[in-house]
Amino acid sequence: MGRSPCCDDSIELKKGPWTPEEDEKLVSYIQKNGHGSWRALPKAAGLNRCGKSCRLRWTNYLRPDIRRGRFTEEEEDMIIKLHSVLGNKWSRIAAHLPGRTDNEIKNYWNTHLRKKLLQMGIDPVTHKPRTDLNLLANLSQLLSTPQNLGALMNPWDINNALRLQPNVADLAKLQVLQNIFQILNTSNNSPSSSSQLSLPNMDQNMPLNLGLLTNANWLGNINNGMCSSSSQGFPQLPNFAAPTQEIVNKFENSQELYASLNDNNNNGKKSLSSTTTYETLDEDKLPSLINISPEASTVNQIESNTNSTNGSSGLTPTTGDFLEGWEKLLDDGNSEFWKEFIK
DNA sequence: AAGTGAAGCAACCGCCGAACC
DNA sequence: GGGTTCGGCGGTTGCTTCACT
Structure with missing residues (x-):
């Protein structure tokens, strides 16, 4: 002996969108009597609806405490x-x-x-950066314009930083690329190979665009022509001019800035990485991507940091010579290299 | 202006654990 | 204890609106 069925199949119950009259009946009944048993409600309220349908309509649309409108x-x-x-x-x-x-x-x-x-290049299921082929295809688009690559490579230019803000996910894409290089490198050769294409190892806690700058070896490798050829068949990369003193200074300043950003993050600043799920990302070597959220704190922190120091600390962003090598790289038609690489 | 595809969203469907008899 | 229903949840559908050609 169980309960009687919720909805009597012998009676044809109305389905589909609710009319204002039905809404009014349901609201006035619940306001007077409460919903009680949803099964019994439709008959008592004079509605030719299933109790389930009434419950759904009430809980999703008619409840007085419902908040409608755009999500903030x-x-x-x-x-x-x-x-x-x-x-x-x-x-x-x-x-x-x-x-x-x-x-x-x-x-x-x-x-x-x-x-x-x-x-943004983030998998909505795992909340980790995507690594699928579509992402790589998008990457070619990202890298096809000097402005994009310049923005990625020069975090000190506040104009670049602001322009970059909606494309924070592009950082994720570039890190995927970097990881691919790492995989290729580790699986193909010994560390001592002089012909190896050497990309920087990313500090796990460091935003990607800072990470790129903190590996002086990479700049050195580029400068020494190590990227120009490879026994493993890596495509050619052009030579760069030697780093200027200004670049070296910027590199040193980057470490100060990074330290200040870390301090801010550690003081409980708003960040997506504060969830428990992201804490596990240490193992994935991709934590910084999540750190840089779209609304993001990192760019804002750079901005506030810049404003507060008013340029006196040497952190004032400029569109300096640092970009020239990259822009030259792409202006010379070398963006084709990246497209080929993606293929 | 009409046709078409994409996007948005209300509502339904089916499953599951808890409650009931 | 076992069969049955209820209430709730997540997935999916299908209608409406919007944008583009």
Whole structure:
């Protein structure tokens, strides 16, 4: 002996969109009597609907505490963070967002946030940088313009930094590329090979664009022509001019700046990496990508750092000679190299 | 202006654990 | 203890609107 069925199949119940009249009946009934048993509600309220349908309509659209309208950036951040921890547990995520329903959050995730993360090069399921072929294809587009590469390579130029902000995910793409180089290097040759294409090892806690700068060997290798040929068949990279004193100074300043950024992060600044899920990223050697969130703190911190010092500390960003080598690289038509590499 | 495909979203479907008899 | 239903959840569908050609 169990309970009687929720909805009597012998009676044809209405489906589809709710009319204003139906909404009014449902609201007025619940306001007077409470919803009680959802199974019994439709009949009592004079609705030719399944109890399940009534419950859904009430909880998702008619409840007085429902909050409609666009999601704020704070809400977006919260959803992304919670999703990284909870996965598709929409009801649990909704519990942290007063007035928002699981259905609304689920829809918003599927139509907006998922795409947003994908565009950022982040897998919306794992919340880690993507490594699929589509991503690599996009990378060729990223690297096809000198401006993009210049922005990636010169974090000191505040104009570049601001322009870069919407493309933070591109950093993820470049790091994927860097990881590929690492894999190729470690699987193909010994460390002593002088013909090896040497790319910098990334400090795990260091934002990628800083990481690129902190490996003086890489600059040295480029300067020494080590990247111009390879016994493993790596494509040619052009030679660069020797690093100037200005570049060396910028490199040294970068370490100071990085230290200050670390201090800020350690003081509980807002960051996606604060979730427990991201704590495991240490093992993946890709933590810094998540650190640089779209709303992001890193660029803002660079900006505030710059403003506060007003250039007196030597951190004032400039569009200096540092870019010239890279821009020359691409201006000379060498962007084709990157396209070929991706192929 | 009409046709077409993409995007957005409300609602339904089916499953599962808890509750009930 | 076992069969059945309820309530809730996540996945999916299909209608509507929007954007583009």
